[in-house]
Amino acid sequence: MSSTKISPEQLKHIANLARLEIKADKQNLLIKQLSQTAEYIDILSQVDTKNIAPTYQVNHLKNVCRKDEVGQSLSQSEALSQAPKTHNGYFQTQATIKK
Amino acid sequence: MKITPIIGIEVHIELQTKSKMFCSCSASHFQVEPNTHTCPVCLGLPGALPVPNQTACDYCIKLGLALGCSINRETFFERKNYFYPDLPKSYQITQLQQPFCIHGQVILDGHTIRINRAHMEEDTGKSVHQHLNGVDATLLDYNRSGVPLVEIVSEPDILSPEMAKDYLLKIQQIVRYIGVSDADIEKGSMRCEPTVNLKIETDNQTFYTPLVEIKNIASLTGVQNAIQFEIDRQTEAFTQTHEVKSAANKTTRGWDAVKNQTFLQRQKEGSADYRYFPEPDIPPIVLTDEHIENLKNSIPELPDQKIARYQRDFGLNNYDAGLLASDINFAAGFDTAVGQHPSPQMAKFVANLFLGAIKTYLNESQTQLDIAQINPDFFNNLFQSVTNSQISATVAKQVIVDSLKTGQDPVAIATSKGLIQVSDSEEIKKLAQAVIDQNPKAVQDYKKNPASIGFLIGQLMKASQGSANPQIAKETLEKLLQ
């Protein structure tokens, strides 16, 4: 396990992945706090989990599906009602680069 | 310098279910008012939860089976996390570690293209870029968000733009055959993203150019052109830079169909970390052998199987067999028409009718065959009548179309229209004499060149409304013109 200390570059990288802007005056505190947490959770690395399967589903359910039937949708006005900006039935946001 | 293109393709098939993948909104979104088929789930509202569509999962398995895939008995969904306005939850529910289907193949003229996987995922919304009130804006419609998609990933076994086209046509055909999607590239229910690089052998060394994924292709021709463009561009780029493939230099380029070129998209590849993890809101799916067997049995005979059968049992050639099998409805019509255990002659006869008169009729009238109207007895009667020279081949083509239109026995139609072949030598002699009398110039031509008798035969056939036995017509004319 690599060092648990978070570097400023890592902070920038994580913030970018999470689409969060970390203001300059908060960066150092956040680095400290994240590093503290990373250090705490490092005890996991000491646990021998060879041959242990991960748990993704805690109540043993399987095969939960629904029939292919059409149900109620929201109306257009309901769907748009909470948006800060709309235009002719569309949600509007500032331009993005093509994917 | 020897250049070998290495091409793999990712195909997305939009399934034709009634409702979306994880909610019960209608899955139809073509020419629908924006944001009218949405709900908390597909709009990504706070607190909403996904529940998978059983039919969509079955369609994915069916598609995998039709592509020769193995089906994973245990499979689950995962979240692919990234931010983009058309992705309402900022994650797409898809599959990574254990997809429904793996390791299939498509065979094109003896060349195998391996299929790595076919998995289930949900579609994003649609974005439209517009300049509004002085600003560049993106408008979003989430009607398409959550529509079920099957992603089919091939291995890089495709060797040319033409092969890519054939591969896509084959996928399209199979998808349409099993009825899970209309797989229309123009409408966007079938999307193709090729990844291209080159193997370059020069000076006794082998190099591989960096991988390029091409997006934004909207037609089959576009696929071919884009791949060809990339082959040329990468060849040129290599001679300039000698850059070779590495784990870090895969790029994404968009296809510009107007300028006929690819362009580098600003998003740098390698910076996308999707942080996949198993979807906690959806329990895993465990499939029984029985369920898979049932789905397998529900798959109709596929095109390649039909083509092989038509060749083997009916002696049809590869080309004709391929044409008959190209469309599942058309092929079903043919299969119904020939009935059980037809003789090869009868099958060929019916095949000719289908590939000729019936196909023409369907094209001209822009209709599909109604299988319920296809009566094998009608076709058998017609075959017998032609074999017995009661009905000429020409008349047969006419009356079979009438039969499809009216539902009547074609032989009965021929009889009622007086089209039963005239083989009576006296009748034909009368007609032949009339034709000779009315066409002195043609007679002169014949006397100079016996091969030109065709015109006179034609006139006699016309005079008899096609009902004359052409062989006897020819013989009678020749005799009279001696």
Add this chain to the structure above:
Amino acid sequence: MSSLNQLTLTQAVDGIKSKKFSASELVQDCFDRIKKLEPHLNAFISLDKTTALAKAQKIDFDKPLAGIPIAVKDNFCIKGIKTTASSNLLKNYTAQYTATVVSKLEDAGAIIIGKNNMDAWAHGSSTETSDFGPSKNPWNFDYLPGGSSGGSAAAIAADEAIAAIGTETAGSIRQPSAWCGVVGLKPTYGRVSRYGIIAMASSMDCPGPITKTVDDAALILSLISGHDIHDATSLPQKSLNLNLSKKDLKGLKIGLPKAYLPDNIHPAVKDLILQAAQTLKSLGAQIIDLDVLDPQLSVAAYTVLQRSEVSSNLGRYTGIRYGGPRSEFGDEAVRRIMLGTHTLSSGYYDAYYLQAQKVRTLIINDFEHQFNQVDAIIGPTSPTTALPVGSSKGESMFGEMADLLVEPSTLAGLPGISLPCGFVDGLPVGLQIITPQLREDLALNIAHLFESNTDFHLQKPKL
């Protein structure tokens, strides 16, 4: 004559049905109480007095909760009502649909009187991370009510509502219930539908009742539990109807893990738990020392898994379709999203997320092993009594550390209940009872018997 708002749910239901008083009187009495105490408690984000009183005028007496005023944590969506998760980002968000739990309560005749304050996005064990100010502990306004369902627990302890619904990811029902001296039940994961609840950690979130007595909790559970087609993780069973009829605990083996009474626990808290164990023993149970997996492991695994899921669940808040921009996330939310993004990221996934899921398996296996020896497990709900206002500020892992004793059962999806078992310096202490999955009946029966043989639940803060 005590006020109507001091009634338990069971008493209130009976009172309305037998027409001892009207629903309008009961609802009005709660609002009077709210008016008096809210300036101190800040237990509610929003109130809906007009609608509540209107509904109280025309109730259907056949319904099981006819006319009962109930408070709901503000992470439950209610159509047409502001739902904020106590975050600035959602301060103007009106939900477009109603959570299944709320629909069930309304179908049962309940009157939702308002939405409770909480830790923003349910991130915490103090209610101090709320963007709208912390709630206060009714037993001492200088102290925190716990969290994240702190507003709900405070409202019940202060008799502002007859019952409340909270959610627990790890401790968020049980811990504030312990700090406020009320009953909090976290059902088996999947027992109650999560549809319509602003998600925190999808594989752990559980809605559940916060009430004045164990009977009340059982009644609420029977009305909100049951399979929901909108939640693929909801258990197939129909609703759970329980008769708390056990007369004693004879033959029952109850485990008390040494690790749940660590050295750094407040000695007075430890004493109360040991006394509670004695009470259970006097009722016929056998108390057994247990060696369990170190709870610190659960804290680490829980922190990784919860924050990972949080980072993904909060991705949808981009301000395009609803809510404000991501810059409006508070400090705690930012910490959790950042850590969770890190633990899922390329190069770290295996060491953190995958490893945590494997440790989760070990924790589940350990409980299975424990439940081969005992029928139930008890301990303190929280290592401390309520902490003073301001305690959570600047801490990197306040919530997860405070919930050390409940995180193991969370990770295993087990049901657990907290109920009052004494006081230290005027602040309540909670006893928690954990049982195997689907065994809410056992937890509730043990709790009910304990409650019937003690009077902690009858004590109320002087307000």
